[in-house]
Amino acid sequence: MASRNILLVEPRYPTKFPPLGLMKLSTYHKALGDRVHFVKGTDKDVPYEYWDRVYITTLFTYHWKITLEDILYYKSMLHGDTSRIYIGGIMASLMPDKLWKETGISPMTGILDKPGVLDSDNDYVVDNMIPDYSLFNNLSHHYALLDSYFGYLTRGCVNRCKFCGVHKIEPVFRDYLGIKPWVKLIDDTHGPKHNLVLFDNNIIYSKRFRGIIKDILDLGFERGAKLNNRRRHVDFNQGTDARLLKEWHFKLLAKIAINPLRIAFDHVKYTRIYSAKVRLAAKYGIQNLSNYILYNYDDTPQNLWQRLKLNVEFNSELGLQIYSFPMKYVPLTAKDRTYIYEPHWNWQFIRGVQRILNVTNGIVMTGKEFFYRAFGESEEAFLRILHMPERLLMKRGRVPGAEEQDWINKYENLTSSEKAELLAILCDNRIKKDLANAICQNKNGQLKNILDYYLTEPEDPNQTRMCDE
Ligand code: B12
Ligand code: SF4
Structure with a gap:
């Protein structure tokens, strides 16, 4: 068989690990004497070549939007000739029907662990091929x-x-x-x-x-x-x-x-x-x-x-x-990461945990001192931290500063139903303008006071509470 021109694509989603499936596909095609080229996302030179096959891998389902955009880009690059596009990997295996519906391409699900699934003229099993470590040699993207x-x-x-x-x-x-x-x-x-x-x-x-x-x-x-x-x-x-x-x-x-x-x-x-x-x-x-x-x-x-x-x-x-x-x-089939396990979790709490973790790249450090400062000395303290406005949550010191202490006092003075109302207002009004309106409409002075903390700095005229004037 004449040498073929093979394009391997990993969509633009962020990932640390190299696309193992494509690395195996690269070894497979190189073993057959084909020429292989890898791109991350889209590439301006790629449309100017003829590709016998375009393989697009997929990973987390919550990268649905980016993945779909890239698949559709390659579909239009091949002028809709879907017979030359192969889609596989994790998302393809978890949501094959939805992908098919959106792209008109039927994905290959599961792993390629049988001979003959891609070409009938050889006995290679893609899944057993070693990864091609040289695939990314000329790439700026670091894996x-x-x-x-x-x-x-x-x-x-x-x-x-x-x-x-x-x-x-x-x-x-x-x-x-x-x-x-x-x-x-x-x-x-x-x-x-x-x-x-x-x-x-x-x-x-x-x-x-x-x-x-x-x-x-x-x-x-x-x-x-x-x-x-x-x-x-x-x-x-x-x-x-x-x-x-x-x-x-x-x-x-x-x-x-x-x-x-x-x-x-x-x-x-x-x-x-x-x-x-x-x-x-x-x-x-x-x-x-x-x-x-x-x-x-x-x-x-x-x-x-x-x-x-x-x-x-x-x-x-x-x-x-x-x-x-x-x-x-x-x-498992979420198209984004917004899912919240209600009523125990809510938008404010999830965001709070993520902000705490951002400081340490997602890891909780091993020392007690760090832990108790970041997550609080007790379950109650943790809950209080999760209620905090982001600005205060992020700049907590060893000893609370004046602003933080003031917020804590106001929070501690709320009854449990006021705390629940505070959360509901914060979760329902994630845009500052909406929050400002919700504060204006609220009749409870205690709540109004503490809610002011969730609007950003007063010098930004679009983000202050206007109803007091
Ligand atoms: C390794 C791994 C990770 C790694 C990262 C993986 C990476 N590549 O970057 C780490 C540890 C970081 C990780 C983290 C997470 N993971 Co993970 N992870 C996995 C695991 C074990 C393997 C994924 C992988 O990379 N496989 C390599 C594959 C692609 O290579 P391969 O098997 O050789 O490929 C074969 C096939 O896939 C196919 N193929 C592959 N590409 C292509 C392309 C074409 C065209 C074709 C035809 C075929 C094909 O053919 C290949 C050869 O047989 C899967 C479980 C599983 N067994 O699949 C879960 C999995 C993907 N993870 C999952 C989850 C939930 C997570 C987390 C979100 C967990 C969490 N709650 O935080 C985090 C998210 C991290 C983040 N980015 O924020 C879920 C995904 C669910 C979803 N909705 O998408 C899975 C499925 C596990 C599960 N519990 O269900 N994960
Ligand atoms: S989460 Fe359950 S089903 Fe999935 S790999 Fe672990 S034990 Fe198996």
């Missing part, structure tokens, strides 16, 4: 993980948790893939990589966990391992399931260069199980832990605070470094 082997040791998951899409993306559970030949091929083709980052959905469920650890050790990722004088790390980046972890898992995990060990803490009801597993980690000398904390899903702000607090308390009691990563729940 993380390019100095890592990254991929899967297992596929799928036996469970079907309500909030998880894995059963649609990887419907078949395979509990051992055997990565040694795969890593060897990467070494030979692209040179050795420093770290090992694994996307496995539920690694602890694998009946061949012992064999997996042996493979990792054979590949040179034993505890304390170094390459070029730098420590190597193994990261099961989707976390391990606290409910399934047994003492023998920790014994084995402690032998490899695990850093961090991520343990999921999806709900406060798992506190006892989670705590027992953290103690086991400490017992086997695994000190760097990281903890996905799902919030805005079947929980309350107080539950979030309790889980974060537990981690900082463990850090000081057991000498650990547990970094908490609060992760806001987004429904």
Whole structure:
């Protein structure tokens, strides 16, 4: 077959990790002698070439708008010839019908784990191809993980948790893939990589966990391992399931260069199980832990605070470094990230949590002092922080300044029904002009007073309360 011109596209959505699916597709097409070109989003030179195929990957469903715009851009670049466009990846697997409806292109769902799905004249399985690390050589966009082997040791998951899409993306559970030949091929083709980052959905469920650890050790990722004088790390980046972890898992995990060990803490009801597993980690000398904390899903702000607090308390009691990563729940087919688990969460609280986390790039630092300052000394204090106007929330000092103290006094003077009304007004009037109107219409002096804090600085004439004049 004559060499083909292949375009691989990752839509403009922000992402740190390189598009693994496209990297495998690149290796596949290069193995067939095709010419491959990668673009992030749209590129001004791309329309001037003839493309035999355009592959567009997709990721989070909440990047719906950008993803759709880019797909439609390429569809119009090919003058509507949809036979040359292939769409696949996560969003494509989670929302194939909606994508089809909007684009007229039927996406390929799931993983490409069978031969012949793209071309009938070869036996290659795209999913088994090594990623093409050279795909981004001439790109200004910087991806993380390019100095890592990254991929899967297992596929799928036996469970079907309500909030998880894995059963649609990887419907078949395979509990051992055997990565040694795969890593060897990467070494030979692209040179050795420093770290090992694994996307496995539920690694602890694998009946061949012992064999997996042996493979990792054979590949040179034993505890304390170094390459070029730098420590190597193994990261099961989707976390391990606290409910399934047994003492023998920790014994084995402690032998490899695990850093961090991520343990999921999806709900406060798992506190006892989670705590027992953290103690086991400490017992086997695994000190760097990281903890996905799902919030805005079947929980309350107080539950979030309790889980974060537990981690900082463990850090000081057991000498650990547990970094908490609060992760806001987004429904599986949500087209944006606005979902709110009402009535426990609301717009003001979600925004408050996000502002606190912005300061530290989404991570909750390990020290007690930071935690109690950022999230408050108690559940009540956390709730009070979440009620704060953003300006005050962001500039809280060790000791409250005059303005902050004044706001606190006003807040503490409100009755609980006034506090509820304050929240309702803030959530219903997110634009300052609307808020100003709502304040004007409110008859309660206490509320009017505290609400003034939520309008920005008085020198901006469009954002002050005009009704007093
Ligand atoms: C790794 C991962 C992450 C990484 C980042 C991933 C990245 N690429 O940047 C991290 C850890 C940062 C992450 C974070 C989150 N994640 Co995540 N993550 C995953 C995971 C495990 C894999 C995604 C991935 O990159 N796969 C690599 C794929 C694309 O490569 P591949 O498998 O080799 O590709 C094959 C196929 O996809 C297909 N294919 C791929 N591209 C293409 C293109 C074409 C044209 C074709 C034909 C085929 C094709 O063929 C390939 C070969 O077989 C999935 C679960 C899963 N098992 O898929 C969840 C998943 C995507 N994450 C999910 C979620 C919810 C999140 C969070 C939002 C969690 C939270 N509540 O905060 C955060 C958001 C982070 C943020 N940006 O703010 C959800 C997505 C739900 C949704 N609505 O979109 C998933 C599905 C898990 C779940 N619980 O359901 N995640
Ligand atoms: S155990 Fe994890 S991977 Fe499996 S279905 Fe539940 S959330 Fe998804």
